[in-house]
Amino acid sequence: MYLFGASGHGKVIADIAMANDIKIKAFIDQDITKNECYGFPVLNNLPEDKEKLIISIGNNSTRKKISEQIKHEIGILIHPKSVISQSVKIESGTVVMGGVVINADTTVGKHCIINTNASVDHDCMIEDFVHISPNSALAGGVEIGEGSQIGIGASVIQGIKVGKWCVIGAGAVIINDIPDYSVVVGNPGRIIKKNII
Known part of the structure; x- marks a missing residue:
């Protein structure tokens, strides 16, 4: 699973994934200064694979804007x-x-x-x-x-x-x-x- 948003909220979501034995491949974040979050790599672009994704951003309007741009399968x-x-x-x-x-x-x-x-x-x-x-x-x-x-x-x-x-x-x-x-x-x-x- 990918988590879109390498932040404190993302760390909490990462904990939920790990508690469910779901492997996190990487965080994704548009901030090019970030290369690691919570022990996971941070990618600056969406990968091509079809792995499920969660938008791990707390701001509701930002989450909506990103959801309108993403074509990946979205998880729960x-x-x-x-x-x-x-x-x-x-x-x-x-x-x-x-x-x-x-x-x-x-x-x-x-x-x-x-x-x-x-x-x-x-x-x-x-x-x-x-x-x-x-x-x-x-x-x-x-x-x-x-x-x-x-x-x-x-x-x-x-x-x-x-x-x-x-x-x-x-x-x-x-x-x-x-x-x-x-x-x-x-x-x-x-x-x-x-x-x-």
């Missing part, structure tokens, strides 16, 4: 110390970190990050390029729109819809639907500005 990585219901659907490019719980009939889109110790309850819908940060919690029936980030330790109560390309601040408590492109902080969460992407 799930930490063996996560708990995922057999009815959950997870699409290509998504990574699930250690300690995550994803409950029944939830759908997770493409190129998402479900980060360390996040909790995603039943019947949630997580669209493409979303990042659910460490220790955040989504109650049942929550919908998260494309490209949104749920900040570290944030909570979203049941049935809430968070629009696309929103940023929910660390520790925020979301009790009302959030429109597209909103930046939200506080308890209860309040919109402080619109997100420019």
Whole structure:
């Protein structure tokens, strides 16, 4: 497997691959000053072989742009110390970190990050390029729109819809639907500005 993005986030993804006995051939990074990351070589161009690839970049919009340029088969990585219901659907490019719980009939889109110790309850819908940060919690029936980030330790109560390309601040408590492109902080969460992407 190749990991596109030689960074701290890439190291965490490398650990998930190794925990699943998946061989990492190399990182890929457009920064020509990088030649090694976490003990693996760094290539500056996409190789020609058909090995699966994961985009190991934390920024949601950057991950989307890169995904639109890559023709390689995209993998999925799930930490063996996560708990995922057999009815959950997870699409290509998504990574699930250690300690995550994803409950029944939830759908997770493409190129998402479900980060360390996040909790995603039943019947949630997580669209493409979303990042659910460490220790955040989504109650049942929550919908998260494309490209949104749920900040570290944030909570979203049941049935809430968070629009696309929103940023929910660390520790925020979301009790009302959030429109597209909103930046939200506080308890209860309040919109402080619109997100420019």
